[in-house]
Amino acid sequence: MLKVDARGDACPLPVVKAKKAISELKGAGEVEVLVDNEIAVQNLLKMADHKGLTSSSTKTGEREYLVKIVAGASGEEALKKLEEETSLEPEKKDERRRGMVAVISADHMGEGDPVLGHLLLKGFLYALTQQEELPQTVLFYNGGAFLTTEGSESLEDLRFLEESGVEILTCGTCLNHYGLTDKLAVGQVTNMYEIAERMTHASLIVKP
16 A cells, blocks of 8 residues: 655645556555645546546545545456447547547637627637537636636536536636635536646647
8 A cells, every 4th residue: 555645735746646656556556645625635536537446535634635546456447448338439429529628718718808708708618519529628727717617607508518428627726716616517626637638638629
């Protein structure tokens, strides 16, 4: 078993440290990660789930959480099975979104009149739902976090995209900065490591 102390570490360091520890296990074992905020807990659990690994979290103090991640044959087999099932999906369903990532970094589109900018971005997100080829993932960070939270005029369009299989991810640090952590209304919380990973692996990045 490996122990990782990520208390006081800013996103995405807890995830980076956990991934490094998992790789050191060489396929089997357990990693325990200590963190001091719920966003880090969510990011670690999501990372483990994405890799097909078993994970759990426990609050051990007022501002202390323990995340356990178990790597082993069962986790590796689950990941392999998921990859095999994905490869067997109908070609049209799989190919039409693969590698396309839309990036939303503000609550408006373009520069100039802010009212117009908000209308343009709202229109863009609706237009995105009408495309024959939908993106695989839509990333929201900085001011873009306002689009996925309560009160956003684009929630209906974003929910449509999510129901169509599009991955909706919002930066957890950004939600926390703007006081929106408890107001996320669509998609899931992510971290800068995952945002960078999605963008660097994208075959096409769309940024309004």
